[in-house]
Amino acid sequence: MPTVPSTLSAPYNELTRRLSDLTALEEAIGILSWDQEIVMPKGAVEQRSRQIATLSVVRHERLSAPDLAELVDQLMHDQTLTDTQAANVREARRDLMRTTRIPEALVRRWSETTVKAHDVWVEARKADDFSAFEPILTELVELSKQRAAAIDPEAPPYDVLLDEFEPGTTQAQLEPLFADLKAFLLPMIAKVRARSQAGGLPDTTWLSEVVPADRQRTVGETVVRAMGYDFDRGRLDTSVHPFCGGAGPSDVRITTRYREDAFFGSLSGMIHETGHALYEQGRDLDLADQPVSRARSMGIHESQSLLWEKQVGLGRPFWTALLPKLQLSYEFLRKVDLDSFLFGISQVDLDNFIRVDADELTYPLHVILRYEIERDLFNGTLQVADLPKVWNAKMQEYLGITPPDFRLGVLQDVHWSMGSFGYFPSYTLGALYAAQFMNSCRDQVPGVDAALSRGDVEPLLTWLRTHIHREGSRFGTDELVRRATGEPLNPRHFIDYARAKFTRLYGL
């Protein structure tokens, strides 16, 4: 098995052996989870939960073993390790700390409450009844505060939660970023709204032409393959909620769904999941069983899906190559020219309440709304009971619309029912990173757009492989971004990109 190149450090070799076992357990859980979504018979649900829970307990026990902690502590002071080895130890230490510091009673209560909360949320959403969800959501907020205090009693609780998905990222870093975004987005959306009300924009009815699922599948597989996805180390299936899962870089499985009256949404979703998959398939195979090869963070993961879905997959070069091919398969597109096509696939939907359906311009405001609510919940200035009121007020303030019910408002997302507080910012961090990476790639690889216009992703993919995928968790997020782009995260790249793009599309 590939492991970190051996030095003479026996303790380090012992650590890699144990981390490799932990990786194998995580990968086994990955396959059981994929199986559950894609092929498992419905009668096996209960037993599958038991199987996954058992593997999770085994993983937790092994990660919590006192001698593993001693080994890691010892290696944290080992000056003979290479940089990569030291990074591997650092990532292992992070896993250990986030796992072992939470008391067992809290782990159990957390597990029981989240399982219950998911069912409660499903029912509350069905009944459009926030009050049914409120008590258990209140409990989850309280338990999350306890988890945060257990992991790091010194840090503000919400920072500890953010750190789970974006290691090292704090509220103090997000505030100015999101302030900049709001300052750009609110007036920009107002201009788009005014322009839309004036009428005369390109026809986009072709977006809802019916395309049978099997034809979408053929086209989709061609696009996924052309993006560099390796079908020998993955597979493409159909599921209700598209995702990228599997077991390590040699087994990266993506799923999609085919809506016959929304072919572009399906294709775009496949491009998104392929972006995630390319990141996983591009990890350092020689270190695949070690934490140092893992994706850096949720935000960096989302940067890879969004770079392909938005920066590339809504862009002129990509469609210069692909639209003529698509027109061969989909006859109704033959009357749509490239400019109309690009307008249609990027148009802003000003009446949309749902985050997952949002366009590039409104999406960050959906995230900022949730971020502000989470921040205030954990800072104690907002009570769970007030969420619907605050949600709707912010929707009106940021997007000019008020949800008619809870389903289209505060009850729309699954995240809180899973106790995933601090996750939402990753989506928008991903969009910002994506714009910054794309700009740097264009600077460093001058032919990248010309290649895309010929249907050749190789220069782009090579840049991503080198600067992002293979780097894994070798560096902290800031350092990764700095090495790839010459500066830390800078929202200007996204703002400039979006301003130019929507100014052009809407003739502002």
Next chain:
Amino acid sequence: MPTVPSTLSAPYNELTRRLSDLTALEEAIGILSWDQEIVMPKGAVEQRSRQIATLSVVRHERLSAPDLAELVDQLMHDQTLTDTQAANVREARRDLMRTTRIPEALVRRWSETTVKAHDVWVEARKADDFSAFEPILTELVELSKQRAAAIDPEAPPYDVLLDEFEPGTTQAQLEPLFADLKAFLLPMIAKVRARSQAGGLPDTTWLSEVVPADRQRTVGETVVRAMGYDFDRGRLDTSVHPFCGGAGPSDVRITTRYREDAFFGSLSGMIHETGHALYEQGRDLDLADQPVSRARSMGIHESQSLLWEKQVGLGRPFWTALLPKLQLSYEFLRKVDLDSFLFGISQVDLDNFIRVDADELTYPLHVILRYEIERDLFNGTLQVADLPKVWNAKMQEYLGITPPDFRLGVLQDVHWSMGSFGYFPSYTLGALYAAQFMNSCRDQVPGVDAALSRGDVEPLLTWLRTHIHREGSRFGTDELVRRATGEPLNPRHFIDYARAKFTRLYGL
């Protein structure tokens, strides 16, 4: 989760909790193995081996925990347990003993050697070169002797190996059984040969009519469903080697292959695997996570597949109901009457060298040949180097044919390359049990054949559910058979069945 109904015995509850975890680990391995055969991308082979090996090590560690052994020892003397609970403790003890008595160094050497041996066997078979396989086969025989000595130094080694697949079965029990079988089969086959040489038997060319795979699938699924297989707790897929796998009674997955010029072989294979699957699906669901609910032995498992494939699936009642339906789908069968059909599907192939392709009458001789070779290898009266010579001599003696090469002879089976010595007898034990069970069912449920003639498997399935499936490992094999049929294993049932059947089919 279902566990054994609680008594006040805290140690017993602790045992069931730990056995339940072990079951979950075994089930997880079951899903990873199924995934590997059916859906896994080919680039994931190496990592999948790691995942399965890791779970196997975890299982071994948990099973070997000293406090588990203490718990089991304590409960072996607990007079307050119910019969089922005591049986559960007995089965757990068996698992422990077979696992923990083998020294770790031997476990590792065994694992390394079997992995290597499989590759060597594949290559040797391809090259038709027994001498390439001989050294590692010799090593496997030696390691098997060491394993047997570690598990039970008092017993003859081959008995310890048999016990792995057929708990409690010994060479001393097999000898008279197999002697009876030989005494019946050799003259019976000679008579069939003479009758075949005389000519004038029914035409069977319709067996090789081409049927497209998708039509075979439709028919096959209908038959599998009609047999009572629950698709909500299983699924049917395609694989190179058909098998029944999955994860416990709520997730029993079968596979098949479709040969377009051999529709009956494919259908018969599906019926066989469904027989295995009905056993698994019929286990006691309230005890599904405990060893006491497991299938009693390989021989009893094979009795269930063979009861459906042969006793039922080659029989007049079953085809009275099904042939008219099959004739609706397969036009070429409309000219074949029921008697000709029954002759065709049961005819004896006197020129066949391959065990897995053998008919009901020659199959036991393929098994007896292997049994005698294994017996003599482990008793020290036969050397590995002499296997080809002995194999061919026995083939000539028992079946009147000599394999032209090793591929059709001593190198045909995968079992020895996996170190599975002592497995082969289970196939023939299964055929004997199947005949005995079918006879008892007919005695106890007089309408069973009439129901089958109407396409109704319910009376038969209910009998199997009650007497075999739900009983699991509650009793030893002898006791299970005695309770179901009123007597221990008796080869007369098979012999009488086969004599009557082939005398009738061949007009002897």
